[in-house]
Amino acid sequence: MAQYQSHEYDVLVIGAGGAGLRAAIEAATVPGIKVGLICKSLLGKAHTVMAEGGIAAALGNTDERDNWKVHFSDTMRGGQYVNNWRMAELHAREAPARVLELEAWGALFDRTKDGRILQRNFGGHKYPRLAHVGDRTGLEMIRTLQDHGIHQGITVHMEYTVVSLLKDGDRIAGCLAYERERGYFHTFKCKALVVATGGIGRAYKITSNSWECTGDGHTLAYDAGAELIDMEFVQFHPTGMVWPPSVRGILVTEGVRGEGGILKNKEGRRFMFDDIPDNYKAQTADNEEEGWRYTQGDKAARRPPELLTRDHVARCIVREIKAGRGSPHGGVFLDIAWIKQRIKDGEAHIKKKLPSMYHQFIKLANVDITKEPMEVGPTTHYVMGGVRVDGDTQMSNVPGLFAAGECAAGINGANRLGGNSLSDLLVFGKRAGEHAAKFAQQNGAGGKIDEAQIESAAKRVLEPFDRHGSADGPYQIQHALQEMMQELVGIVRTEEEMSRALVGLDDLNKKADLVAVQGNREYNPGWHTALDLHNLLTVSEAVTRSALLRKESRGGHFRADFEKKSDEWSKKNIILKKSGDGSMQISTAPIPEMPPELKQIIEEMK
Amino acid sequence: MAMGTFKVWRGDREKGEFREYKTDVSEGMVVLDAVHQIQAESAIDLAARWNCKAGKCGSCSAEINGMPKLMCMTQIADLPPGETVTIEPMKAFPLIRDLVTDVSWNYAVKKTIKKFSPRKPDAPDGTWRMQQEDIERVQEFRKCIECFLCQDVCHVLRDHHQHAEFMGPRFFVYTAALDMQPLDTEERIEHLKGEGGIGFCNITKCCTKVCPEEIKITDNAIIPLKERVVDEFYDPIKKLFRVFGGRR
Known part of the structure; x- marks a missing residue:
């Protein structure tokens, strides 16, 4: 057999965004634990960098009424109570410490007048809760973790792509990866492995996600026998750019609305006032004046309806567009320029609070957001579903295989609140690193590497070079998938359309099995795209099957043929697992009973 | 079309x-x-x-x-x-x-710069107090997205290939961000003058011109750092202190 360069670690982390870096840092603090970190891109470029608004943590700096219990209750309400309540609890309790830790590592958040970390308003959060740096919080977070992490003795493998996890019996033993620069294979042996590979946004045509977000960790774990959960819940962020075509989908931060930005249709109506869900009525302003006062820190005011949860705002926007009340390029208007009527130096204020939004619109759309409204519409942003993990340890059902961040599931339930992602990365990244290190210590020698598994994976990966021409190239298959998922399994779903999507997936899978690529193995993006197809098709099937089964509407999952929430479905999650014959097995699992003290918190906050 | x-x-x-x-x-x-x-x-x-x-x-x-x-x-x-x-x-x-x-050289250079090392927390709960106006300059530096365009345009690297003795504008900005961080206690001036090779920069401002984040690299980062190097190493009184008092 071929000899590949081999590497050996106690803990191997795949993915170097917020969760992966935080996991690697934590594992590396354990004496004697050797940590490897694999990233698909260069270090510091992961998708975390694009997070804008902030990190949700109940520090109580900006409003002293805030505490972990309110954050917990907000997260559960936002997730429509199908969340893993243990994760929601741990997240709310531990997020403040994780944010303060970033400050100790050099992060510089915007400040309150008395010199503490300033917090901003965001959708679904009762009080201003997001620690932030203008609208480039993700950059601050990833750079802080990167600059701290490079001094912790972690070995970083940049521009490596993992193509298969390796197992020894039931437990994880390592992985096979290829390096982009030369195209060579590398084998990694490890005692514990953390997948922290982010999301699946590239399965859709309109997305805020970068090329990396192809469901790699979801698929690697699933293929290795791990269960996926909640895959029907995909978040469509209400505000992506819509014009010009080349920037369609790029994120416009919720921070715009947090700073007082308002949504209007072409008639100039603030349509968000037209539909406020019952469970949010008590905490939502019923007039424009009150909403404005809220954004300016009036503690007696309730939040404006623009700051309702993302699933709801996205659907309201779709409603306006479908009713013919949209903007010229098929979106609605998001106006921050109007605040100039209310505050002195409004233009400078907007540039200070939303510098990258200003930059992005002026450079890419020729729109000056301090003077004119933006055109925005929903964009595929985040997947709530992912690897099913234990809430405390982040370990999957495969011994030694952990997951953290977006590719793990549970904390967000049916819909994620803005700002809860960055805190999720920190809280559960740390926990995954800690428990992966513990697992490595407790499980001595680690698993054996099976050469046959390596050979079969390597063969599959190289096959596209051996085929001579195919009807569709890798890009064409990817585009066809993205079009189809957008069209048939998007924001508004029906049984009929999703059944068609399953047929379409079958067809695309056949095409992907025959895809050919040209050129050699060195830094070949066509080859890489061909390899991504398996991951994209797997997660697309997972989303579609789960969405077909859940016959109700909840959070990010909206069925036009079942518009209401159902009591029956409020009690269970959908689980996917690869069966012996390779097909996707679907089942449901009851949501465990919540302990009385957590139930009481939710009751009190109602 | x-x-x-x-x-x-x-x-x-x-x-x-x-x-x-x-x-x-x-x-x-x-x-x-x-x-x-x-x-x-x-x-x-x-x-x-x-x-x-x-x-x-x-x-x-x-x-x-x-x-x-x-x-x-x-x-x-x-x-x-x-x-x-x-x-x-x-x-x-x-x-x-x-x-x-192959931009890996940049990653290697960064590792040679001493990491952030904060002073003791200001409050008993382990937190610090900083005023917004005291961090604004560093926040400007921290906008850097590490595209390395400033490195690419810098003639010391581009034309003279002095990668071994000059760390380039990106890492002057990085050093400045650490140095001006209100909480930081570390000393990096000697490294800046030695391995960093800040003396090779002759302030042509090409780096500032190409920065997509519009960071004023030369005016706000490099020149203040050069001034610190001068104060530290060429001030005659300080020089005397160094000779008799040992390195600080």
Whole structure:
């Protein structure tokens, strides 16, 4: 057999965004634990960098009424109570410490007048809760973790792509990866492995996600026998750019609305006032004046309806567009320029609070957001579903295989609140690193590497070079998938359309099995795209099957043929697992009973 | 829709050449879109780095019509109409393939700079107090997306290849961000003068001109650092202290 360069670690982390870096840092603090970190891109470029608004943590700096219990209750309400309540609890309790830790590592958040970390308003959060740096919080977070992490003795493998996890019996033993620069294979042996590979946004045509977000960790774990959960819940962020075509989908931060930005249709109506869900009525302003006062820190005011949860705002926007009340390029208007009527130096204020939004619109759309409204519409942003993990340890059902961040599931339930992602990365990244290190210590020698598994994976990966021409190239298959998922399994779903999507997936899978690529193995993006197809098709099937089964509407999952929430479905999650014959097995699992003290918190906050 | 002509560098470590591609140019399109279309239509293996396509990650650095730029933030409409657009890899780093260069040197340099080391917390709960106006300059530096365009344009690296004795504008900004961080207690001036080679910079401000984040690299980072080096090493009284009092 071929000899590949081999590497050996106690803990191997795949993915170097917020969760992966935080996991690697934590594992590396354990004496004697050797940590490897694999990233698909260069270090510091992961998708975390694009997070804008902030990190949700109940520090109580900006409003002293805030505490972990309110954050917990907000997260559960936002997730429509199908969340893993243990994760929601741990997240709310531990997020403040994780944010303060970033400050100790050099992060510089915007400040309150008395010199503490300033917090901003965001959708679904009762009080201003997001620690932030203008609208480039993700950059601050990833750079802080990167600059701290490079001094912790972690070995970083940049521009490596993992193509298969390796197992020894039931437990994880390592992985096979290829390096982009030369195209060579590398084998990694490890005692514990953390997948922290982010999301699946590239399965859709309109997305805020970068090329990396192809469901790699979801698929690697699933293929290795791990269960996926909640895959029907995909978040469509209400505000992506819509014009010009080349920037369609790029994120416009919720921070715009947090700073007082308002949504209007072409008639100039603030349509968000037209539909406020019952469970949010008590905490939502019923007039424009009150909403404005809220954004300016009036503690007696309730939040404006623009700051309702993302699933709801996205659907309201779709409603306006479908009713013919949209903007010229098929979106609605998001106006921050109007605040100039209310505050002195409004233009400078907007540039200070939303510098990258200003930059992005002026450079890419020729729109000056301090003077004119933006055109925005929903964009595929985040997947709530992912690897099913234990809430405390982040370990999957495969011994030694952990997951953290977006590719793990549970904390967000049916819909994620803005700002809860960055805190999720920190809280559960740390926990995954800690428990992966513990697992490595407790499980001595680690698993054996099976050469046959390596050979079969390597063969599959190289096959596209051996085929001579195919009807569709890798890009064409990817585009066809993205079009189809957008069209048939998007924001508004029906049984009929999703059944068609399953047929379409079958067809695309056949095409992907025959895809050919040209050129050699060195830094070949066509080859890489061909390899991504398996991951994209797997997660697309997972989303579609789960969405077909859940016959109700909840959070990010909206069925036009079942518009209401159902009591029956409020009690269970959908689980996917690869069966012996390779097909996707679907089942449901009851949501465990919540302990009385957590139930009481939710009751009190109602 | 108009057709655009693009001359793209194709090659590896040994040899290379410009190749011409034609693709449709639609309203608002950026250079990176053209590269993606070319990949999908006619050059499946054209190597290019990119991630966010929104000017936030600093991956897609290249030279467009000879100017160091981010491909994702360069609108084709802003280039001379009707003319061929030239796209080349950065010149200050070794080529891997096509538009992709080996920037690992930058990562190695960063590791040589002493990490952030905060003073004791100000409050019993382990937190610090800082005023917004005291952190604004450092927040400017921390906008850096590590696209390395400033490194690419700097003649000390680009023309004189002094990578071994000069760390380049990016790492002066990085050092300045650490040095001016109100909580930081570490000393980096000696490294800056020695291994950092800040003396090689003769303030031509090319780095500032290409910075996509509009960081005033020369005025706000490099010049203040140079002044600190002068104060530390060339002030006669301090020099005396160093001779008799040992290194601080």
